[in-house]
Amino acid sequence: MPGCKFLTIFGEYLAEPFLTLFDSAEIMCLTADEEAQQIYAQVKSEKYIGTQEVWDCQSAVLRATGIRLFKIQMKYLPTLFSTEHFPSIVEELKTVNSVVNGFFE
Numbered sequence: 001m002p003g004c005k006f007l008t009i010f011g012e013y014l015a016e017p018f019l020t021l022f023d024s025a026e027i028m029c030l031t032a033d034e035e036a037q038q039i040y041a042q043v044k045s046e047k048y049i050g051t052q053e054v055w056d057c058q059s060a061v062l063r064a065t066g067i068r069l070f071k072i073q074m075k076y077l078p079t080l081f082s083t084e085h086f087p088s089i090v091e092e093l094k095t096v097n098s099v100v101n102g103f104f105e
Contacts, residue, residue, distance in 0.1 A: 003026055003027075004026065004027045004030075005025070005026060005027075006022045006025035006026060006027055006041070006043055007019065007022055007023065007025070009027065009030070010022075010041075010061055013060065013064035013065060014057065014060055014061065014064075017053070018053075018056075018057045018060060021049050021053055021057070022043075022045070022049065022057065024045060024046045024047060025043050025044065025045040025049075026043065026044050026045075027041055027042070027043055027044075028042040028043065028044050028075060029041070029042040030042075036068065036069075037067040037068040037069070038067065038068055038069040038070075038071075039067060039069070039070050039071070040071045040073070041070075041071070042073045042075060043072050043073065043074055043075065044074075044075045045074060045075075045076060046077065047080070048076060048080050048082075049074060050088045051088040051089075051091045051092045052088070052091070054072050057072065058070050058071065058072055
């Protein structure tokens with residue numbers, strides 16, 4: 001599965017803007033639990049996809065498939081780090097670690 005295009009697996013459940021946002025994204029790791037109806041995808045992208053767009057993509061796949069949980073964990077090249085992405089990075093950190101919520105408020 002590593003190196004497989006994200007849209008090869010999930011593209012049929014998505015429409016724009018996700019088809020454009022995730023056009024170069026690759027799956028690094030995919031874990032599925034059929035009994036719990038959960039899928040976890042670690043996804044690498046050559047371009048930055050904002051936290052809200054990732055969340056919206058997760059919701060679109062959930063609605064289209066009817067599974068209980070679909071979680072995308074994005075991985076980016078260090079060269080994509082930019083201060084303009086900081087608000088989105090903080091949003092993602094707040095969902096990963098609740099201690100961040102008090103620290104950044």
